[in-house]
Amino acid sequence: MAKKKGTSPSSSPVRPISTAIIIRLPSSASADAKQAHTTSSVIRSPADFGFVMTSLFSYINYSNIYPECQHFISPPSIHSITILSPQFLILYSQIQHIANNFGALTMSDKAEQAPWIVIEQDRTDRRFNMVHNCFTHKTFRLRKKDVGKPLGAGITGPMRNFLLAEKLIVDPEKVTPMIEERLFSIMHSYPGNKAMAVFIPTHTCQLDCSYCFNANLRKPEGKKRMPAQKIAQKLARHFSSTPAQAWILKITGGGEPALVSGYILDVAKHIRKAADEQGRFFEIYLVTNGAGLTKPMIDKFVKAGLSKMQITLDPDHDNTRVYKSGKGSMDDILENIKLIPNSVSLTINSNVRPGDEKIFGKLVKKLEPLRHRISDFSPGPLMNKLPEVTLIKGRKKMVRFFGPKLTNTMIACSDMVVEAGFRQKEQFPRVACETFTAMEQFYINYTGATTICPGLEAVAEFQANGRSLEKLMEEYDYRLAMPQWKEHCYEDGKPCEYLTKCFGGCRMLSVIQGAGWGVINCEKPMFDTMTRHILANA
Numbered sequence: 063m064a065k066k067k068g069t070s071p072s073s074s075p076v077r078p079i080s081t082a083i084i085i086r087l088p089s090s091a092s093a094d095a096k097q098a099h100t101t102s103s104v105i106r107s108p109a110d111f112g113f114v115m116t117s118l119f120s121y122i123n124y125s126n127i128y129p130e131c132q133h134f135i136s137p138p139s140i141h142s143i144t145i146l147s148p149q150f151l152i153l154y155s156q157i158q159h160i161a162n163n164f165g166a167l168t169m170s171d172k173a174e175q176a177p178w179i180v181i182e183q184d185r186t187d188r189r190f191n192m193v194h195n196c197f198t199h200k201t202f203r204l205r206k207k208d209v210g211k212p213l214g215a216g217i218t219g220p221m222r223n224f225l226l227a228e229k230l231i232v233d234p235e236k237v238t239p240m241i242e243e244r245l246f247s248i249m250h251s252y253p254g255n256k257a258m259a260v261f262i263p264t265h266t267c268q269l270d271c272s273y274c275f276n277a278n279l280r281k282p283e284g285k286k287r288m289p290a291q292k293i294a295q296k297l298a299r300h301f302s303s304t305p306a307q308a309w310i311l312k313i314t315g316g317g318e319p320a321l322v323s324g325y326i327l328d329v330a331k332h333i334r335k336a337a338d339e340q341g342r343f344f345e346i347y348l349v350t351n352g353a354g355l356t357k358p359m360i361d362k363f364v365k366a367g368l369s370k371m372q373i374t375l376d377p378d379h380d381n382t383r384v385y386k387s388g389k390g391s392m393d394d395i396l397e398n399i400k401l402i403p404n405s406v407s408l409t410i411n412s413n414v415r416p417g418d419e420k421i422f423g424k425l426v427k428k429l430e431p432l433r434h435r436i437s438d439f440s441p442g443p444l445m446n447k448l449p450e451v452t453l454i455k456g457r458k459k460m461v462r463f464f465g466p467k468l469t470n471t472m473i474a475c476s477d478m479v480v481e482a483g484f485r486q487k488e489q490f491p492r493v494a495c496e497t498f499t500a501m502e503q504f505y506i507n508y509t510g511a512t513t514i515c516p517g518l519e520a521v522a523e524f525q526a527n528g529r530s531l532e533k534l535m536e537e538y539d540y541r542l543a544m545p546q547w548k549e550h551c552y553e554d555g556k557p558c559e560y561l562t563k564c565f566g567g568c569r570m571l572s573v574i575q576g577a578g579w580g581v582i583n584c585e586k587p588m589f590d591t592m593t594r595h596i597l598a599n600a
Contacts, residue, residue, distance in 0.1 A: 262315025294332030
């Protein structure tokens, strides 16, 4: 077929950048198919691009209608493209990308049920299954006869393409490369085009929490505090090194930020100035115990860029989170929550212990009048004990925090939150190490010291100690890339269903137990119990 020459509107002639796009079906396809889908198009507008895209997707459908297309070259032959405006030059690479991906999916004949799938029968209709994909964190309700058993068995046509596109079935040879790519993406991407840095502004606190893991850091800060402008310069330098368009300064750590609000606001002022100069957005995410908040303080934070706040309220709050005098802090915090404006997204965390169901229910009722102010209410485990060190298959050491009783308590508390009409940040639990999920984040405290994990801030091994951020990232990137999760999280050559949710779990738990960085934190029983409960009751 001869290529059409690009023609431009007579009123404003534009020289074509290249020639035409041609998509051909094999000679054995029907005449109607050839007529409709042997396409030669000139791209002048988004509408023209839409036509070409439709042709590509139609080709994919025809590959299911005409068996001979299964033997046709994959992806479709894209010879060239005519673009009459430079702004559409990018479309060519988009078309190639879509053709490559969908062409490969359509032609795959090796795919089988993915190892990261969890399936529970739908309790309302036995003809359906609830299927959760731990890789994409999506849940589907699928009719059994439409998707095969195992998934994909004997299935062709659009349904097979759907299963492939949603990674519910996959070529076994691509499983490990896909997991490795996911790990790299988790470590080095900027979700939502945002970069986050974590600032620990103080180790001083007015509360004396029974389970505080930073109690050993409680000491006078004095002259160790680095000037706000120098801290801001370090933070701005990190933000500027990222491609993200939004800078998020997360204020958290081993003390109470409200006690040094002036210092924080001074740091934020300098970072915001740098962000404005570079045309970037700036936001503040404040993690606070809530006991020391005042209306003037909150107003200043909002003016400085406060967009999100996190406060912890425990089921047995007035026993676990008390002032140093021994007085409970719950009533003060509830009153202070009322001062937070609607423009600020508020997350409530709650640390639960095994058997806390009854008192957690009382906390839920106490918070119901404030439900309209709470964006996210998430119960989590109280980290007041060392995890257990145990063995996998009698030979591989690991640590485990969740036991059956704690898991059941977590399920009951989560159900109460949903039934009371609160929103939860995540339906399914994740315990991935924050050093994985925040690889490109920057942790710095008020002395200017940097660390790879805020939970291990006091452990010298995990501090930068004068090394550059680049050197720190290089070292920990290597350490994270070590194959512990490959050794521990595979069985008979197949990965654990929950591997892409945790990649070996929280390494802080391994370190504080003395097991070492290379020992995984395996919470598979918890994942399995909670996931199947949620699917069964969806």
